[in-house]
Amino acid sequence: MRDENQLHAAVVELVAMDDAQIKYSTVQNWYPGDAAGRGGIYNFVTKRGICKGARSKISWTQVETGSAITWKYPSCVLLGEDSVGEFYSVAVTTNRQQADTGTKMIHIGKNSRSTIVSKGISAGRSNNTYRGLVRILGQAGGARNHTQCDSLLIGDQCGAHTVPYIESRNPTAKVEHEATTSKIGDDQLFYCRQRGLSEEDAVNLIVNGFCKEVLKELPMEFAVEAQKLLAVSLEGSVG
Amino acid sequence: MTAAMQTGVSAFLARFEGLRAQLPGDPAVRAAAAELLRDAGLPGRREEAWKYTNLRQLAEATFHEPLTRLDDCDALLARLPRLDAPRLVFVDGRFRADLSEVPDGVSFEQFAHTGDFGTLARPERERMVALNTMLAEDGASIAVAEDVDAGLLQLISLASEIAGRTIAFHPRHAVRLARGARLTLLEISLGTGVYLHNPVSELHVAEDATLVHVRLQDESRGAFHVSTAYAEVAAGGTYDSFMLSLGARLARSELHARLAGAGAAVHMNGAQLLSGNQVADITTVVRHDAPGCASRQTVKNVLAGRSRGVFQGRIEVARGAQKTDGYQMNQALLLSPEAEIDCKPELEIFADDVKCSHGATVGELDADQLFYLRSRGVPEAEARAMLVRAFLAEALDAVAHVAAREVLERAVSAWWEREAA
Amino acid sequence: MLEISGLTATIDGKQILNGIDLIVPTGEVHAIMGPNGSGKSTLSYVLSGREGYEVTGGTAQFDGKDLLAMTPEQRAATGLFLAFQYPVELPGVNNANFLRVALNAQRRARGESELDAIQFLKLARAETKRLSMPDDMLKRNVNVGFSGGEKKRNEVLQMAILRPRLAILDETDSGLDIDALKIVADGVNALRGPAFSALVITHYQRLLDHIVPDRVHVLAGGRIIRSGGPELAQELEANGYAGMVAEAA
Numbered sequence: 004m005r006d007e008n009q010l011h012a013a014v015v016e017l018v019a020m021d022d023a024q025i026k027y028s029t030v031q032n033w034y035p036g037d038a039a040g041r042g043g044i045y046n047f048v049t050k051r052g053i054c055k056g057a058r059s060k061i062s063w064t065q066v067e068t069g070s071a072i073t074w075k076y077p078s079c080v081l082l083g084e085d086s087v088g089e090f091y092s093v094a095v096t097t098n099r100q101q102a103d104t105g106t107k108m109i110h111i112g113k114n115s116r117s118t119i120v121s122k123g124i125s126a127g128r129s130n131n132t133y134r135g136l137v138r139i140l141g142q143a144g145g146a147r148n149h150t151q152c153d154s155l156l157i158g159d160q161c162g163a164h165t166v167p168y169i170e171s172r173n174p175t176a177k178v179e180h181e182a183t184t185s186k187i188g189d190d191q192l193f194y195c196r197q198r199g200l201s202e203e204d205a206v207n208l209i210v211n212g213f214c215k216e217v218l219k220e221l222p223m224e225f226a227v228e229a230q231k232l233l234a235v236s237l238e239g240s241v242g
Numbered sequence: 243m244t245a246a247m248q249t250g251v252s253a254f255l256a257r258f259e260g261l262r263a264q265l266p267g268d269p270a271v272r273a274a275a276a277e278l279l280r281d282a283g284l285p286g287r288r289e290e291a292w293k294y295t296n297l298r299q300l301a302e303a304t305f306h307e308p309l310t311r312l313d314d315c316d317a318l319l320a321r322l323p324r325l326d327a328p329r330l331v332f333v334d335g336r337f338r339a340d341l342s343e344v345p346d347g348v349s350f351e352q353f354a355h356t357g358d359f360g361t362l363a364r365p366e367r368e369r370m371v372a373l374n375t376m377l378a379e380d381g382a383s384i385a386v387a388e389d390v391d392a393g394l395l396q397l398i399s400l401a402s403e404i405a406g407r408t409i410a411f412h413p414r415h416a417v418r419l420a421r422g423a424r425l426t427l428l429e430i431s432l433g434t435g436v437y438l439h440n441p442v443s444e445l446h447v448a449e450d451a452t453l454v455h456v457r458l459q460d461e462s463r464g465a466f467h468v469s470t471a472y473a474e475v476a477a478g479g480t481y482d483s484f485m486l487s488l489g490a491r492l493a494r495s496e497l498h499a500r501l502a503g504a505g506a507a508v509h510m511n512g513a514q515l516l517s518g519n520q521v522a523d524i525t526t527v528v529r530h531d532a533p534g535c536a537s538r539q540t541v542k543n544v545l546a547g548r549s550r551g552v553f554q555g556r557i558e559v560a561r562g563a564q565k566t567d568g569y570q571m572n573q574a575l576l577l578s579p580e581a582e583i584d585c586k587p588e589l590e591i592f593a594d595d596v597k598c599s600h601g602a603t604v605g606e607l608d609a610d611q612l613f614y615l616r617s618r619g620v621p622e623a624e625a626r627a628m629l630v631r632a633f634l635a636e637a638l639d640a641v642a643h644v645a646a647r648e649v650l651e652r653a654v655s656a657w658w659e660r661e662a663a
Numbered sequence: 664m665l666e667i668s669g670l671t672a673t674i675d676g677k678q679i680l681n682g683i684d685l686i687v688p689t690g691e692v693h694a695i696m697g698p699n700g701s702g703k704s705t706l707s708y709v710l711s712g713r714e715g716y717e718v719t720g721g722t723a724q725f726d727g728k729d730l731l732a733m734t735p736e737q738r739a740a741t742g743l744f745l746a747f748q749y750p751v752e753l754p755g756v757n758n759a760n761f762l763r764v765a766l767n768a769q770r771r772a773r774g775e776s777e778l779d780a781i782q783f784l785k786l787a788r789a790e791t792k793r794l795s796m797p798d799d800m801l802k803r804n805v806n807v808g809f810s811g812g813e814k815k816r817n818e819v820l821q822m823a824i825l826r827p828r829l830a831i832l833d834e835t836d837s838g839l840d841i842d843a844l845k846i847v848a849d850g851v852n853a854l855r856g857p858a859f860s861a862l863v864i865t866h867y868q869r870l871l872d873h874i875v876p877d878r879v880h881v882l883a884g885g886r887i888i889r890s891g892g893p894e895l896a897q898e899l900e901a902n903g904y905a906g907m908v909a910e911a912a
Contacts, residue, residue: 139604141579156594159561165589169602174576177605184591184598193713194751196735197744198765198825199772208764212755212804 250301335411403435477503
């Protein structure tokens, strides 16, 4: 039973009318399969939202640590004027996990704004991909997007990938995308250990710092769980 | 595959059948390329690499083979920069010794004589390269010997439509720099009327050699320009390229660079300046296959009218390519409500001790800067022009070779005058 | 007491320390001065256990315990603190949280009880105030966006909160203006007492005007070529290193 794969294929749709706000937070920790990649959940989820009303807001926050394979792109159609879409994501993959996740922000309404913050952490022999689309339509005057995608690699057998699509048809819109890839610095680890932290605690602290922008978007009790989950997920990936 | 892509390719296949006995090189290589095209047609938008660029117009056009008697090209020649440097001139894809000055210090042969398809091109992956492989007739094969500094060399392509006869040509170029060699290659494409220019180049940069490759694509506004270049850089070598894309109705410049030895470096900078209905696509892939290599890329797009700019850039870091330093930036300026930019910067990373980053910004001119200039008395239109030219000048700064940069600057100025008129 | 005997070390096979002999009795502050490339920073990294430095001979003991056999965090728990020449940035890691995790890890290792969040914050605020540092020092991320001077002050704040028994200050004075220099010196002087010792590594004499050492050692070519009282620092300031190095050679 544990050697087999199970499928989770949920659909979530959100609609926000005038001045309404929706915050949808997920902490996903399905069975990821064993170290050799046997078993685990296929987590193929459709999540989409529409900001129909003026000044409406949809905020997706996710912490993805489980599942053998995750494909998930929570999206926002920003139809209303001054509507706001947000996507905050932490995805951790270890062993042979694969996570391919990101968002779509479709700007239609005037002065619509979106923020994307994605933090990917890959360890073991896993692969972690951010894949996202920001599309600004011709009528979306004054639209704004800011995207930050950061990847952290732990070990030399994993992969980190960033695949953003940016399409803009309005000269008054402003889109900014930044992405970085790095590993935990030896000097950072030594600094923490000189202050008395064990190597594992130092890694947890640095990883939590790396994810902070996303974790602070979670409700308090979720955030505490999420931090513990990060620590458990990365146990044994260093050294 | 759509009907248009199939029809488009069948005319090329028919031409191949008519010509195949006379074409240089290994017939089996050409036959294999023809097979690929027969099966798959021209690339379509369902394919990820062509998601943003539609070849339908190209597929629907009818192309003829170049005439054997070439027309007078004085008008085009007059547009060329006057540089004190040797030049290799190709007209409608065929070498013209009478217009060329073959350089000292480098060896030059025609593809028409060698028929050497080289080792880097991948027709099985890139079908416009398969099209070139099937129909290539001529091209420049340039080699620079060990530790020779060959200075500046111009490689010029002129094309003209004569009496409504649209032509297609598929030059096959190769540049080989031996260990420690140095060359600045200034590649210029000009033309009039409607035609397809589909060159494939391969560029070998050996240990500690440096190839500076400055390209000016200033084709006719009716032309199709699809170029594919493959560069391979050995340990300690540098490939430093700049692409200025101004012309053509539809342009696609594809560059694949592979960092094959430790400490190699690649710069792949570029700028697009588009107006009217132009579509121009810069697609690059840089592959880090060795440790301690650096790649740098800044591409700027200035888009006016109903033009569409495309930038697709991928940095690949292979497992084991530790201490990689990769940087990529795309900045697009939309000057009109009908212009469009599509941008896809990608990172694909399989090593952990790397420093890779990319950025992309899309927007209009900075309102604060514009206001600052206007508050100093500069009229709005002039202030805008000043800022756009500053934006482009910043891109051209990447071209260190003074004479080559001046050629690009003059082309930008001429573009500006044409647009203003 | 810190006892170093015949210590030799290499980086990438290159010999940097050529046999260091040094004793710092408990309660004393010693200065190590030397020209660039003399091995000053290497000595501080070898004592604190940074990777990449290979000890090829000799011993280093702190209160009779073999420092060289311990991991960096075990050395920290024993009471060794290194004020870094170039403090490291930890994005997203809050300074107060970092210090609490560090302090509790050390206390746990020593078999002491951990401080809860409130106890810790009380302690941290008191130290911040005592050192005349702004409160937001604790709220900011570790060294991120700090100026050079702020980074050095943060090292001193960390030292005050972690209360080490042996502090190694690796060119903490470099790049500091006079006000910041005084704050650093006050931080060290406040800890001075019978149970605290320090090794102050510096290129210049000016820090030693504010932290007056019990002994001064001159390091050159990876070994100590002279030792003396505070007046040795004055002599160096007046005559430079060249003469002394030539004499020893």
